[in-house]
Amino acid sequence: MSRNYKFHNPKGLYFVSFAVVSWLDVFTRNEYKDLVIESLEFCQKKKGMEIHAWSIMTYHxxxxxxSLENQPPELLLGDF
Incomplete structure (x- = not known):
């Protein structure tokens, strides 16, 4: 994921999109999709992330x- 995201409002709702290097279709395999879903669940439970919508495509x-706790949104994605 690029570190170029700019988050200016800790209380804001944000849209982010990230892609696999070289746009490889890795998310056609269930074990990789499951890993993303587990990571999102971790962010919800442990980091205070409120998810409004998500979509896993074949390569992004x-x-x-x-953020539920008004912390900087980049901290929610830091270890994603």
């Missing part, structure tokens, strides 16, 4: 989220 992920 879309996510609309916000």
């Amino acid at each position: 992920v879309h996510l609309i989220f916000r």
